[in-house]
Amino acid sequence: MIKKISIGDIATALNISKSTISFIINGKGKEKRISSALTEKVLQYIDENGYKPSRLAQSLSTGKTMIIGLMIEKISDYFFAQMAYHIEEIAYQNGYKIFYCSTDNDPDKTRELIQLFRDRNVDGYIITPPAGMEKEIQSLLDEGSPVVLFDRYYPDIESSYVILDNFKASYNASKYLADNAFAHIAFITLDSNQSQMEDRKQGYAKAMAEHGLEVIIEKIPYGNDPAQTVKQLVRFLRQNKRVDAVYFATNYLAFSGVKAINQLGYKIPGTMAIIAFDDHQVFDFYEPTITAVAQPISELAGQSIRVLLSLLNKPLEERAVQKVIVPAHFIIRDSTARLL
Amino acid sequence: MIKKISIGDIATALNISKSTISFIINGKGKEKRISSALTEKVLQYIDENGYKPSRLAQSLSTGKTMIIGLMIEKISDYFFAQMAYHIEEIAYQNGYKIFYCSTDNDPDKTRELIQLFRDRNVDGYIITPPAGMEKEIQSLLDEGSPVVLFDRYYPDIESSYVILDNFKASYNASKYLADNAFAHIAFITLDSNQSQMEDRKQGYAKAMAEHGLEVIIEKIPYGNDPAQTVKQLVRFLRQNKRVDAVYFATNYLAFSGVKAINQLGYKIPGTMAIIAFDDHQVFDFYEPTITAVAQPISELAGQSIRVLLSLLNKPLEERAVQKVIVPAHFIIRDSTARLL
DNA sequence: TAATTAAACAAAACCAGTTTAGCAAAATGA
DNA sequence: TCATTTTGCTAAACTGGTTTTGTTTAATTA
Structure with missing residues (x-):
């Protein structure tokens, strides 16, 4: 257990003051008019004895x-x-x-x-x-x-x-569905009033409004466990048979959504189109691959x-x-x- | 910008010494024979003025x-x-x-x-x-x-x-495939000599040996990008048509493996059984769901x-x-x- | 040549705590 | 009653740096 050497140790060893060493270390040698001879000597000593200033002490004094x-x-x-x-x-x-x-x-x-x-x-x-x-x-x-x-x-x-430009991204995704002739587009989101969630909802709502489409929103309680979410979504889709596209506000909602859709025996794509907000490595590997709004992380x-x-x-x-x-x-x- | 109050400030305010305060704060009051009257007074002052010792200073002196x-x-x-x-x-x-x-x-x-x-x-x-x-x-x-x-x-x-008990876990997984009459079980692993990878390989090898099955190992370079891995696996599976089960040493190898298997048009399960080491939330949601060795994280x-x-x-x-x-x-x- | 300035470094204060050693007053003991 | 112990607290050293202020000596300048 070799104890670390401190600036004081160097000062004693070279018989100079701590301040001088501190100045040299922090590149203030010239400014403080330390001779190049002494600077050299100190730097060499440091190099040979492997000195590193204590971050703790530095933090304490510098803040x-x-x-x-x-x-x-x-x-x-x-x-x-x-x-x-x-x-x-x-x-x-x-x-x-x-x-x-x-x-x-x-x-x-x-x-x-x-x-x-x-x-x-x-x-x-x-x-x-x-x-x-x-x-x-x-x-x-x-x-x-x-x-x-x-x-x-x-x-x-x-x-x-x-x-992220949540509003625009969400608008574009929703518009894409509408432009592709999907007529009953549901938005599955979290029961949360965080700004990003609100923006995503607004983007969806605007696209629906522009296309004269119905706004269909289902809110999942925040922190729900996945199995619960699947159940809720199965119920929701059963009650909303006209829905032909689902747009999920987060990727894990989409995971549960896919499970629900599979349970109902619907086909993606075919019976149902889906988009997920927030891409996931898995979306590219799942069959079918899943359209997503990717955040450039x-x-x-x-x-x-x-x-x-x-x-x-x-x-x-x-x-x-x-x-x-x-x-x-x-x-x-x-x-x-x-x-x- | 309210500057924080220090132990010295309290000492000045109450006209006592820093050490006394330090003893009180650290519960050494009785041990150091500080009167309960003074202890009370100090604690109250601290409470009223919201003092918190600086962790930096503490760290510096205690180490x-x-x-x-x-x-x-x-x-x-x-x-x-x-x-x-x-x-x-x-x-x-x-x-x-x-x-x-x-x-x-x-x-x-x-x-x-x-x-x-x-x-x-x-x-x-x-x-x-x-x-x-x-x-x-x-x-x-x-x-x-x-x-x-x-x-x-x-x-x-x-x-x-x-x-993790990598050896045993890997042995069990491999044995499961062998017990279920899969006859040509390939092990896809990383080109790495880390202990956990070595143990997984040994577990597989032991199960194969016990069942008199051929050891078929394919090594993927560490840090390969997924697309490369998929290519390599497609090539590997083409050249090893007899393989009817693949056991992947990590979950992301399994991701690439599934892509490769899909590209070849093989069915899971049916043409090919697969197991992944290290479970992933997606394995439970993918169709088909994927058998895995789960680490109890x-x-x-x-x-x-x-x-x-x-x-x-x-x-x-x-x-x-x-x-x-x-x-x-x-x-x-x-x-x-x-x-x- | 005396006063001024610059060079080169040292001393000390400071950051905010902990800990050891010490000291005065009160209590106890012989 | 005087020495000893206990009580209750303080002073000072220490952690390891940074930064401001001081000091000495040498070199300029008037």
Whole structure:
């Protein structure tokens, strides 16, 4: 168990002061008029004895931890796991480490987690906020903490965010079905008032209105277990026999939807066309392949962390709110084919 | 921007010393013979003014950061994302935060990441090590850092680990196919010498030997892109027409395998039975549903973090190496049915 | 040549805690 | 009654850095 060497040890060994060493390490040698001879000597000593400054001590004195708090709905979810992967990569390239946590979309848990991150002095936050966290987010902003909301946002709060253009993406997907002569298009969504869900619904509604089609919406309780959802959807489809296309607001709703449709013995495509919002690796491998609105995850993640880094690199007064809206990709696959 | 109050501020305000406050906060009041009157007064002040000790300062002086370093192959992978979710939960319950990172199974990257975590003074590690990291892991152990290896381990190193009983699970799955009269069972695996992959191969080989069946193994290069894998598998199946069952060593190999099998126009089940190692939510939703060897992720994760916590809670000399081997669940679904 | 400036570094304060050693007053004991 | 112990707390050292202020000596400048 070799104990690590500290800046004080070097100071003693070379018989110079800690400050001198600190200046040299931080590249302030010339500025502070340290002779190149001494600079050389110190750097060599460091090199030979493998010194690394303690991040803890640095953090304590500078107030910066070089830690980013990543609060997402659920790390085990495909979409967020992908997010985490991309964010991690860029954060590490920039010398940041990441604390992650899953909010489970629970306001109380989220409140606690924000407090925990705050206690740990994270330098900045990337958050997919549950509904109703306005006060907490605002208080982070008031403290001067860089915050980037992700996936959803609060219209009433002046914070940076990175989101998908849910409205347009949803409109386009719905319009596609309508343009292809599907006449009874159902929208299966979550019973949630989060901004992204609301936008998806609005996009669907607009497309229906433009085509003079009926709005058929079925809401699934948030956090339902899949089996329950399947049951509810079977019931729904039985009661709405005229429905010839189903548009699911999330990919896991589509999973349950497909099960329900299969249970009813309907054919995809043929009896029923389907589209899922939020692509999944499986949609491309399932038979039939499933048409989806794809979120460009790597771009969303990249934008989020880049916006946060740009905030972190600027002094408080220069930080401008950045609102990024990323367009979705519409991937047409077999599940929306029009059979002759 | 309200600046936080420090222990020094309280000391000044109450005109007592910092040490007294520190003792009280840490429950050493009686031990240090602080009067209950003063204790009460301090606690009340803290309560009223919302004081929280700085974790940074605590970490600096105690040497404990209450941070766990979680190094997994890839956070975006379903299995590891689930792991991360469960580990997070238990860690947070115990006051720990988590740094995560993805090794991508790259030894150089992993070496760097270990160094980064070490520099950050994480208290303990949970690691799914790439092949050839023996030296680095050993050096962590030599330093006295609690380490739990996960998913795979090094036979030559005396470290704690939590792994699946890959050999037995693989043996059982292979035996199931043989018992059900499949006669030419191929094993599709990765070109990797990691312990878990080796164990899976051995399990398969033993079952084949016991049934006097031919060993047919196809290795896919690690990190292949799925399209490449599909091509390779199509070629393999064309050249091995006698194969009537395929057993995939990972779930994503099975994804590519199903695509390949579909491309060839084979029926599952019927022409071909398949089993995948490592269950996936999709296997239960695909038509046909796919038989799989399921890793009890929540148990694996729970054991890992619990073993680590038990190490963290003990002084160095009391820490015993803990080797946990968890049995798998074999989930029989439609893809291995024997059609009449 | 004396005053000023620059060079090169050191000392000390600071971040916010923990912990060891110590000290005065009160209580106990012989 | 005086020495010893206990009580109740404080001072100071320590964790390992950063940053502001000081100090000495040498080189310029007037």
